[in-house]
Amino acid sequence: MKAPTSLLAAGLASVALAGPAIAAETLTVSSWGGPNHGINTIVWPTWKAWIEEATEGRVTLDVVHDMGPPAAQMALVADGVADASWIFHGHMAGRFELTRLPEFPTFEDFTSEIASAAYWRTYETYLAEQGEHRGVDVLAVGVHGPGQIFTADKAESFADFEGQRLRVGGGVMSDLASAMGVTGVALPPTGVYESASQGVIDGAMLTLEGLRSFRVAEVAPYTLTVDGGFYRGSFAIVVNPYFWDRISAEDKAAIEDVSGESLSRLFGYMMDVSDERGVAFAEELGHTFTEATAEDIAMLREVSDGLIDEWADKVSSGELDAREALEFFRDQLGQVDAEAGIVDRVVTTEG
Known part of the structure; x- marks a missing residue:
């Protein structure tokens, strides 16, 4: 899929010619994905163009x-070392609990x-006021694509994972791994290639984009899949609230206007x-994809239902009904207009 490019050059050029040059205030973003990761080739260039316009x-x-x-x-953002960044909630065990909401398996395929977009609507309606992101302002939330299981040796059923060491990244995927008899090894996606090539892990729970972005297909030639994924992963794009003191109220409102659901959709589009x-990339290397059996999917549903009940009982408090919030999210999956995407507004630095 080749992302259409909108350079917004005409609009920016007219700005440049409208008056004397004034030094722009810079929003410094910390990015931990590799240079060729879509966060760097799609999300940041596009958001930059949106902000400048x-x-x-x-x-x-x-x-x-x-x-x-x-x-x-x-911490980098909260401490002001960077103005903004993207965070994966599962990397901070114990800090985030409400953000597990979009991670449970749906057993249906939805684009990221x-x-x-559904997650942003749910965040605004139910989660924002709970204050889990204290110390930073949330400008977007997002999920990655369906998380699947990649292995060095072919697996045809969940039984084949028993006793294996699989990379996990926290959140729901770690809970599922435990329920499946897997030894979870906490690693960021950037550490999977080296750990797998050295035999430290037997495989990884990760997204399909990781086959290329993190070179996982080179060390794990087999994938076991479930419709909609074993899990999704929850992310946020956050900014230090003191950044707003450096710009006008008008510019703050303008940035917020090109963030929120638009930036959340952009993040999801990048993941797609x-x-x-x-x-x-994996298919070029002869990768093998195997669908999970009906029996295994039935087991996964049972495990997922149990995890949802446990999570909802734990995080529901005051006016927050976690089951209601999850139901709202899943209802919104069918309400989001797939035709009203941001594809025509995307800027990409990758050919």
Whole structure:
């Protein structure tokens, strides 16, 4: 899938010619994905263009790599080392519980763009006021594509995973791994290739985009799949609230206007594109994809229902009914307009 490109050049050029040059305020973004990851080739370039257009060039965006590991991104932003970043909630065990909501298996295929838009609506309606992201402001939330299981040796059923060491990243995937008799090894996706090539792990629970982005297809040639994925992963794009003190109220409102559901959809769209590229890359290497059996899927449903009940009982409090929030999210999956995406507004630095 080739992402259409909209450079917004005409609009930005007119801004430049409208008056004397004024130094733009810079939103410094910490990014932990590799240079070719879609977060860097699609999300940040597009959001930068949106911000520059919305603020008439008064605010721009600069991406800095390797400011810290994935699990440190929340602290980097909260402490003001970076103005903004993207975080994976599962990397911070015990900090985030409500954000497990979109991670449970749906057993239905939805694009990550639709799921991310539904998640943003759920976040605004139910989760934002619970304050789990204290210390930062949330400008978007998103989910990655269906998480599947990649292995060095072919697996045809869940029984084949028993006793194996699989990479997990926290959240629902870790709970599922335990229920399946798997020894979970906590690793960021950036550590999978090296650990698998050295025999430290037998495989990984990861997304299809990881087959290419993190070179997993080179060390794990087999994938066991479930419709909709074994799990999804929850992310947020966050900003230090003190950044707003450096810009006008007008520019703050303009940035928020090109964030929220639009930025959430953009994040999900990036994940969809990355998944397709991951599958294509793996197929070129002769990768084998095997669907889980009906018996295994029935078992997974039972395990998932139990995890949902446990989670809902734990996080429901006050006016928050977690089961109601989850039902709202799943209803929104069918309400999001798939035709009203952001594809025509995407800027990409990758051919």
